[in-house]
Amino acid sequence: MNILITGGAGFLGQRLVQALLRKGTLVGPTGAPESIQKITLLDVVAAQMPHEPRVEIVAGNIADVAVLRSVLSEKTSAVFHLASVVSGQAEMDFDLGMQVNLDATRLLLDVCREMGTKPRVVFTSSVAVYGGALPDVVQDSTALNPQSSYGTQKAIGELLLSDYHRKGFVDGRVARLPTISVRPGKPNQAASSFASGIIREPLNGLEADCPVSKDTKLWLMSPEIAIACLLALHDLPSEILGSNRAINLPGLSVTAGDMEDALRRVAGEAVASRIRWIRNPKVERIVGSWPGAWDTSRARHMAFPADTDFDSVIRAFMEDVA
Amino acid sequence: MNILITGGAGFLGQRLVQALLRKGTLVGPTGAPESIQKITLLDVVAAQMPHEPRVEIVAGNIADVAVLRSVLSEKTSAVFHLASVVSGQAEMDFDLGMQVNLDATRLLLDVCREMGTKPRVVFTSSVAVYGGALPDVVQDSTALNPQSSYGTQKAIGELLLSDYHRKGFVDGRVARLPTISVRPGKPNQAASSFASGIIREPLNGLEADCPVSKDTKLWLMSPEIAIACLLALHDLPSEILGSNRAINLPGLSVTAGDMEDALRRVAGEAVASRIRWIRNPKVERIVGSWPGAWDTSRARHMAFPADTDFDSVIRAFMEDVA
Incomplete structure (x- = not known):
């Protein structure tokens, strides 16, 4: 089987291709695991990685139909659609966000549809589809109410994927990811860049600004669990998802202050003291509109993996970069 | 002030222009009522109506940017965007539905945006944005979960309107209409055509097929109340809607059997017996996915008008066509 990863040069795309190469197989159209013949990494810049015969690297514009037709074929039975303009950028450059996050997603679905082979399409969505007056714990039945252009574009992508699935054009699956x-x-x-920065920079000996207050609730997931969830979502039998194609993946509900405390426990006071608390209203407005937790019973019922605690997430990061 | 009505040759468009001509004013950019100078009716066919100096009739494709630019100007401070491909047709012709219901809606918002005058845009949405496992009474916080391409396209239109509003490109308002x-x-x-047909045809001496079971719940609104609600929504001060730009308008929760009973009470057994109960699974699947009622407390709090009972709706229809 052939696999397409959009956003293949990005952080999750690079992790995903490594995980797929290690795994060696993925569930194919018959429902049985098949060995992976080729993985195409599409991104606006060429992915940088050691040569690997099963990996094809393509630099191209995902909003260009010719590019999409060149990277998809009847042999492509799995598409991981990770490419997107991130939240802060989509808010600043409205047209770029619409082009990449909305138009390119629709174009990708249309090219899949014209193949007529109904590939599995795993689309990554986000906490940013929620907003406004939210319950303490977001439920599967909670209305999407995005308060940013990025969240709006992701919510529209979800709706398109669900309808293309219902029409039988693709086998669509939406992973709503916590903040990684x-x-x-x-x-x-x-807008969520600080949620990594306030851990990563202090561990590297650098100061890092935290633009939100200590009691701001975040819903976090480690990169390892995110990749494991994307693979599990792809391989899930379609009927288990049923007519609700989006799954709220399990996260850890922590405050920014909890993150500082975890960093202090794992790496000591000197490291934790490198976080500077300097509020930024623009970031606070976007991040503050996101849910601090959502109900994960459906994901757990489907046996999706989950992080256990944020101290372990920090330790795993330290081992990873060591 | 100038007004644009898309779908101006349609049933609601024609009622709306008559109501606007009678009313003579509409709230303008300053928040005060202004006299109506011009109403442009855009539709794919020329609207047929007696000559009226304030009305301009344009036949054109709403998905054509040149057409939209020709019917919108800085003087256009109100847009009623009623044009759409209906549910059954959007389900049969996926591409036409996407073009009119999604692309043209976005194009209209983009042309409004390029004017820079932030017109009020009233967009009509539908019960069809809801679906799947629904509570008995849909709440404002209930997730949109459309089970048809029409519903998907309307839900995406709502999301776009909300984000264009949030960005300050338009003053957007969404009227979620019950079935008219x-x-x-x-x-x-x-798909809901029968909800008028089983009353209208028997009153005209014709038999009419009802494609759903007698216990199928419908959420109905009369044409008079629909027009009154669209005018009220346009004139509402923006801050009353707040960040939730969509309003679930009040309806009557009746079953198809209730409708037959009402027809019998108002017009007699001979008329009511002209309804033939012949189920159609395609129609049942779409209509059965729609909510039978939604919570109307927000609309009532904002003093939107509402029908009182379905017997009165039938009587008003009989007087109207008499």
């Missing part, structure tokens, strides 16, 4: 922490590398333009 | 009954004229391709 701890990401390695550099800060990005996501 | 009794419509005059001929059956159409809406």
Whole structure:
């Protein structure tokens, strides 16, 4: 089987391709595991990674139908659609967000539809689809009420995927991901960038600004669990999801203050003291509209993996980058 | 002030223009009522109506940006966006539904945005945005979960309108309408067409098929109340709606059997016996996914008008066509 990963040069895309190469198989159209022949990584820049015969690297614009047609074929039975313009950037550049997060998602679904082979499409959505007056714990039945253009575009992507699934054009699955922490590398333009930065930079000996108050609730997931959940969601028999194609993946409900406390326990006071509490109203407005927790009973019933506690997440990050 | 009505040749569009001409004013950008200078009726066919100096009739494709630019100007401070491909047709012709219900809605919002004058845009949405496992009475916080392409396209239109509003591109308002009954004229391709047909045809001496079971719950509103609600929604001060731009308008919760009983009470047994109960699984699947009632406390708090009972709705229809 062939696999397409959009956003393949990104952090999750790179983790995913490594996990797929290690795993070697993925559930195919018949419902049985099949060995992976080819993984195509599409991104706006060429993914940088050691040569691997099963991996094809393509640099191209995902909003260009010719590019999408060139990376999809009847042999493509799995698509992981991770490409997106992040929340802060989509808020600043409305048109770019619409083009990549909405138009390209629809184009991808249309190219899958014209193949007529009904590939499995795993789409990553976000806490940002929720907002407004929210219950303490978001339920599966809670209305999507995005308060950012990024969240709006993700919510529309979910609706499109569900309808293309219902029409039999694709086998669609939506992973609503908590905020991923701890990401390695550099800060990005996501409003949630600090949720990795306030752990990563202090561990690297650098100061990091936390733009939200200590009692701001966050809903976090480690990169390892995120990748494991994406693979599990792909391989899940379609009928288990039923007509609700979106799954709220399990997260850890912590406050920004809890994160500082965990960092202090794991790495000591000197490291934790490198967090500077400097509030930024723009970031607070976006992040504050997201839910601090959602009901995970459906995900747990389907045996999705989950993190146990944030101290362990920090320790895993330290081992990972060591 | 100038007003644009899309779907201006349609049933609601025609009622709306008459109501606007009678009313003579509409709340303008300053918040005060202003006299109506011009009403432009855009539709794919030219609206047929007696000459009226304040009304401009345009036949054109709403998915064509040149057409939209020609009917909108800085003087247009109110847009009633009623144009849509109906549910049954959007289900049969997926691409046409996407083009009119999604692409044209977005294009209209983009042309409003490029004007920079932030017109009030009233968009009509539908019971069809709801579906799946629903509570007996849908709440404002109930998740949109459309089970048809029409419902999906309306839900996406709502999300776009909310985000364009939040960004300050338009002053957006969404009217979630119950199924309108009794419509005059001929059956159409809406899955809900029967909800008017089983009253209208028997009153005209014709037999009418009811494609759903007698206990199927419907959520109905008369044309008169629908028009009154659209005008009230337009004139409402923006801050009263707040960040939730969609309003679930009040309806009557009746079963198909209740409708037959009401027809019998108002018009007699001979008329009511012209309803033939012939179930159609395609229609039942779509209509059965819609809510039978929703919580109307928000609409009532904002003093939106409502029908009192279905017998009166039938009587008003009989007077109207007499």
